[in-house]
Amino acid sequence: MADRRRSVAAMVLVVLLDVAPAGAARAQTAISGRQLEDLAERAVDDARALAQLRAVRQVDGQPVDMSRALAGAEGPELTTRLRTLARGGAPAPVDAVQARHDAEEVLEGRRFKPSPVPRPFAGILRTMGGWLKPLVEPLEAGWRRITANAAVQLAVVAAVFVLALAISGRLVGRRSPDAVRRSRGIGAEGHGADPEELERRAVEAERAGDLDRAVRLRFVAGVLRLDEAGVVTYRTSLTTGQLRARLPPGTFSGLATAFDEIVYGGRPAGESDVRAATEGWPRVLAEARR
Numbered sequence: 213m214a215d216r217r218r219s220v221a222a223m224v225l226v227v228l229l230d231v232a233p234a235g236a237a238r239a240q241t242a243i244s245g246r247q248l249e250d251l252a253e254r255a256v257d258d259a260r261a262l263a264q265l266r267a268v269r270q271v272d273g274q275p276v277d278m279s280r281a282l283a284g285a286e287g288p289e290l291t292t293r294l295r296t297l298a299r300g301g302a303p304a305p306v307d308a309v310q311a312r313h314d315a316e317e318v319l320e321g322r323r324f325k326p327s328p329v330p331r332p333f334a335g336i337l338r339t340m341g342g343w344l345k346p347l348v349e350p351l352e353a354g355w356r357r358i359t360a361n362a363a364v365q366l367a368v369v370a371a372v373f374v375l376a377l378a379i380s381g382r383l384v385g386r387r388s389p390d391a392v393r394r395s396r397g398i399g400a401e402g403h404g405a406d407p408e409e410l411e412r413r414a415v416e417a418e419r420a421g422d423l424d425r426a427v428r429l430r431f432v433a434g435v436l437r438l439d440e441a442g443v444v445t446y447r448t449s450l451t452t453g454q455l456r457a458r459l460p461p462g463t464f465s466g467l468a469t470a471f472d473e474i475v476y477g478g479r480p481a482g483e484s485d486v487r488a489a490t491e492g493w494p495r496v497l498a499e500a501r502r
Contacts, residue, residue, distance in 0.1 A: 242270040245300065252297035265294075407433040407440070423481035424474055427489050431471045434493035443500045460502070463495045 243251065248271050254261035268278040285293050410433035417425040435455070439446035444458055452468040467489060473479040 241267055243268055245272050249298050249300055252294045256291055256294050256298075262294075265297075405432070405436065407436040410436070418486055423483070423486050427471065427474050427481045427485050430486075430489040430493060431467065431475075434467070434489075434496060437493070437497055438500060441497060441501060443497075459496065460499050462499050463492045464499070467492050467496065 248265075248268065251261055251265050251268070255265045262282075266279040266282055268276060270276060282290065282293060410429045414426045414429035414433065417423075417429060435444065435446055435450065438444045438459075444450070444455065452472055456465065456468060470481075470485050470488065474481045474485065
């Protein structure tokens with residue numbers, strides 16, 4: 213009878229031992245985040261804790277599938293996953309000293325260290341900068357005072373605008389038709405010619421009705437007479453602008469204007485132009501000899 217009782221007790225004990233782990237595993241399917249970390253830490257070296265961890269289906273009320281999360285992981289990979297869970301899923305802490313050291317090594321690389329460029333004038337430039345500093349500092353101070361006053365700023369802008377207009381007007385004037393005509397030479401027609409011969413040809417052109425040619429020939433003849441008088445030196449590149457600069461203002465100015473308009477401007481010559489050239493050139497020579 214006593215033997216039978218002992219046999220029954222042994223069988224009950226075995227059943228309890230078999231059921232207890234299963235009940236514990238079922239009890240661990242819903243745990244807190246802190247319990248998850250503790251369980252993952254123990255699961256690194258404890259197969260029972262690992263089994264309990266795989267059975268977890270809820271953490272802090274949120275559904276999870278730890279069995280799938282750890283599926284296929286063995287050895288070092290499993291250990292890495294468990295330690296990550298033990299840290300709450302956060303990445304491994306970074307050593308500040310090591311991170312600074314790694315950053316310094318990167319910055320010391322050639323990508324961040326441009327090759328030195330020879331600067332033979334660096335010393336000279338520094339010296340010159342020291343010399344000019346006493347002159348530049350007052351200018352900088354003055355400029356700061358100017359930019360601090362709105363009225364002065366407007367005045368400076370207006371002055372710069374007017375100056376730009378003046379410069380642009382001068383440049384455009386240099387390329388205007390009148391300026392271009394004044395820059396052209398009077399031509400090679402008088403090179404090696406006799407003024408008297410040119411005058412005769414001018415008369416013939418006038419009689420033939422070629423008034424433009426008559427005005428041009430009388431102009432060249434007049435310049436040749438100025439050359440003979442030592443007032444100017446004739447050359448084919450000589451311009452009316454240069455002649456204006458060497459001759460006194462008066463009769464020549466009107467003759468030069470008419471010459472430019474007719475020869476280079478395309479204005480047809482009239483009887484008055486021929487008459488002015490015929491009567492004007494003796495006066496130009498007389499005015500130049502005074």
